Amino acid sequence: MQERGAVRDSNPGTHRQRASLGVIVLTVFLDLLAFGMVIPLMPLYADAFRASGLAIGWLLAIYSLMQFLFAPIWGRLSDRIGRKPVLLIGLWGSAAAHLIYGLAGSVTVLLLARALAGVAGANISVAHAYVADITKPEDRAKGMGLLGAALGMGFVVGPALGGVLSQFGLQTTPLVAAALAGINAIMAMVILKESRVPTAAPYKPYVHPLAVATWQHAVKGVGVALLVLVALLSMTAFSAFETVLPLFGKAHLGWSMTTVGWFFAYVGILIVLVQGGLIRRLIPRLGESRTASVGLALTALGLLWMASLPGVVGLYLVMIPLALGVGMTNPSLSALVSLNSAQAEQGVALGFYQSASSLGRVLGPLLGGGVYQYAHGAGGALTAAAGIMLLAVLLFLGVAVPRLSVRRALRQSAAH
Incomplete structure (x- = not known):
């Protein structure tokens, strides 16, 4: 009987391990691609809504602030219920955030969309935990490197693609990003395998990261x-x-x-x-x-x-x-x-x-x-x-x- 809370199939030489690593790398790339697409449009939206300098600063900072607050929550939750459900929550949350961003009619709604995107994107720590589950210790950094490369490519390709799509209207880029995030979520639901058996340990309530x-x-x-x-x-x-x-x-x-x-x-x-x-x-x-x-x-x-x-x-x-x-x-x-x-x-x-x-x-x-x-x-x-x-x-x-x-x-x- 498999121990609860244990990882599944951590042998790096197996076909399943390589396939799982490829799927999670693709998932992260597509997620960051969708996120990167909307970055170049932030100043344009701010100008359209006559945002103040402080509001523009918050548009840039609130994403990372939400990641800071929520990354430990998603990480702890994934230790309890498994990696895949938490990853899916983040992917669907990203799709919703991009959709709201595209339909926003005020700076306040833009801020809410960016905050939601930060909450959803905070589960990148779960992707790292997934890689930790399916790799041996001596191969851990290699897997993390592939994940980092996927993150980097998303940030490189995303803004360029977003700039091209913006020629077809200001709303086009975030709406395409929302569709891309939704497709990514569906692919993860069908293809991605759970890497960790959920544990029966009682859930410990969240405490602020600085506590x-x-x-x-x-x-x-x-x-x-x-x-x-x-x-x-x-x-x-x-x-x-x-x-x-x-x-x-x-x-x-x-x-x-x-x-x-x-x-x-x-x-x-x-x-x-x-x-x-x-x-x-x-x-x-x-x-x-x-x-x-x-x-x-x-x-x-x-x-x-x-x-x-x-x-x-x-x-x-x-x-x-x-x-x-x-x-x-x-x-x-x-x-x-x-x-x-x-x-x-x-x-x-x-x-x-x-x-x-x-x-x-x-x-x-x-x-x-x-x-x-x-x-x-x-x-x-x-x-x-x-x-x-x-x-x-x-x-x-x-x-x-x-x-x-x-x-x-x-x-x-x-x-x-």
């Missing part, structure tokens, strides 16, 4: 808590860079928003190449901890280089170590969180990891924009981002790594 009791329950190992903090710092630094780049490009290089968009696509493609291919070769040679260490260091060096405000050629060159660092860091950190968490806590632990990343996407723009406006411009903002990334490097190498137990987790997996 000490929640951290004590979900992040029982000190190493995992430190990994979550490293994720928060690294995402804050990278999000600050994303905020400052358009300002720097416009002020110092005379870039249009179209040029900025193509540059972000270039960065996204570099990250996808790393997470979808290179990470498979690096992890077996370096291991998760060393790969994350190198990735964090490269990201910090890239931000320091960019703080010197290079010209166009230099800017394209600096993106190589920066994108390489980000592409190495994210799959390695998420794999380490999974490897150092109890099997019954995979969903909620990865939920906290995603929640920290979402909080970083809220704090980063505030840091980057604030330093840019009130301190020392792009150079000062990028230097501050590099300083935060260096702090993440020191925290990871000096404090987190000695407390991780990846080797023990691998031995336990081999014993089973």
